[in-house]
Amino acid sequence: MKRFSVLLALAVGFIFCSAAFAAFPPVPVEKINPGFIYIGPIGDGGYTFMHDKGRLFMEEAFPGLKSTYVESVPEGPDAARVMETLVRNGSKVVFANSFGHMDFVLEVAKKYPEIIFMHCSGYKVAENVGTYFGRMYQARYLSGLVAGSMTKKNVIGYVAAYPIPEVIRGINAFTLGVRKANPNAEVRVIWIFSWLDPGKEKEAAKALIDAGADVLGMHADTGAAPQAAEEAGIYVVGYNNDMSNYAPTKHLTAPIWNWGIVYRDTIRQVVEGTWKSEQVWIGLKEGMVDLAPFGKDVPDSVKKLVEDEKAKILAGGWDVFHGPVKDQGGVVKVPGGTAMTDAEMLSMNWFVEGVKGDIPK
Known part of the structure; x- marks a missing residue:
């Protein structure tokens, strides 16, 4: 698709x-x-x-x-x-x-x-x-900072579409943001194998909530996951556009196009x-990607963290996948002092440290 x-x-x-x-x-x-x-x-x-x-x-x-x-x-x-x-x-x-x-x-x-x-x-x-x-991964990283700051259980759920590099790259960038804000947090992934299926999206969201997630992230096209979060009383980070209308009290922000x-x-x-x-x-520098407005519960300290990290990206010389970056097994995939190339980011097929879940073949 x-x-x-x-x-x-x-x-x-x-x-x-x-x-x-x-x-x-x-x-x-x-x-x-x-x-x-x-x-x-x-x-x-x-x-x-x-x-x-x-x-x-x-x-x-x-x-x-x-x-x-x-x-x-x-x-x-x-x-x-x-x-x-x-x-x-x-x-x-x-x-x-x-x-x-x-x-x-x-x-x-x-x-x-x-x-x-x-x-x-x-x-x-x-x-x-x-x-x-x-370069949506840049906005994903910033939204991860918010999610990592807002979890109390250190468990964040992620409703994911297909196990392809674009989605994997987004999960990884989100997780790097989560772990920057909260090194003890983890991101649990459920694949729905669809871009747009409200039923599957909501079912996956509920399963993640039942598994202990108190914040949700997503890579899907509807507001079903935010609706599930609102109904369960947990926070959510939307996607594509400002999805606060689906979760008026629990929407934290969203990476937007x-x-x-x-x-x-x-x-x-x-x-x-x-x-x-x-x-x-x-990406961010050109205004192609950004974050939706923050929800009312996001503290000023978290907003400042996001703005500081955003400023680093905008200044150039540093981006989300600059090393050191480890994979799920703790192996250094991007050494300190180096950065992933565009081609490497566009073909990413491994999870960073902090992601709980598998990449189906």
């Missing part, structure tokens, strides 16, 4: 594009008519909702810009049909928000070399195809005639 780029990156070896593609000629803003294809409905409250919020942010940044979107476009041949329809209807730029759209993006882009295509989370590029994603940063910047480049194919992977 939409985030399997990292799974295939592990197989093929992810390398950021270094080809010297030429810039495209400028296009007047009123003639761009950007078109979007979404993997899910904008009412999902999570992943697609935040992409559409980004689309609206983009429109607001350019008076006269009008865009269109198509919801629930499957990762199959129908994606090509929808993109061709957008092009025939006047879209000079097409955005596809799911990894499984990738090959169809390349297929349609080959037919329309004068049209610009941007693909979320993929790794294939062409003269008129670029990719974009965000600001897709509009990429959408706005892409349109600006198109208007200025500076757009060229590249692979975009940006």
Whole structure:
């Protein structure tokens, strides 16, 4: 589905594009008519909702810009049909928000070399195809600082989608934040093998609560886990967007996406005639990822800890996966004085110290 780029990156070896593609000629803003294809409905409250919020942010940044979107476009041949329809209807730029759209993006882009295509989370590029994603692990780390500070039982549950590098990287970053704030805390993982399944999400959340967790984290697309936390009276860290409406008294914060940063910047480049194919992977510094507002129970001391750690990342020279970092067995995977490369982060397939759970094969 939409985030399997990292799974295939592990197989093929992810390398950021270094080809010297030429810039495209400028296009007047009123003639761009950007078109979007979404993997899910904008009412999902999570992943697609935040992409559409980004689309609206983009429109607001350019008076006269009008865009269109198509919801629930499957990762199959129908994606090509929808993109061709957008092009025939006047879209000079097409955005596809799911990894499984990738090959169809390349297929349609080959037919329309004068049209610009941007693909979320993929790794294939062409003269008129670029990719974009965000360093969500940075926001995950900051949210882990909050979770680690708020647990009383030192047991934090984590509802996890699929055992692929993106999700594993997020769990690890979250756990590093948890252990920075509270070295005695552990993060227990339950896999649900789905991106969006409210029933499974809530069931997993309840199982973690029954196992002793007094704070929950999550990598899933709905508000089911936060609802379970609210009902049980325990704290929760949401995901994708501010999920405090699902847990009005127990929501601590959430790592959130600001897709509009990429959408706005892409349109600006198109208007200025500076757009060229590249692979975009940006984070806190650029505003691509961030934290939702803190819940009322988060102490000022915890807020300060988060701001201090955020400042370290923003200053450069240090990031979440700088060593020393140990795996579950206590073996040093990232020695002190070194840092994981982007390729290593994008293919991560091991848990850090403090995670309780297995990575299914």
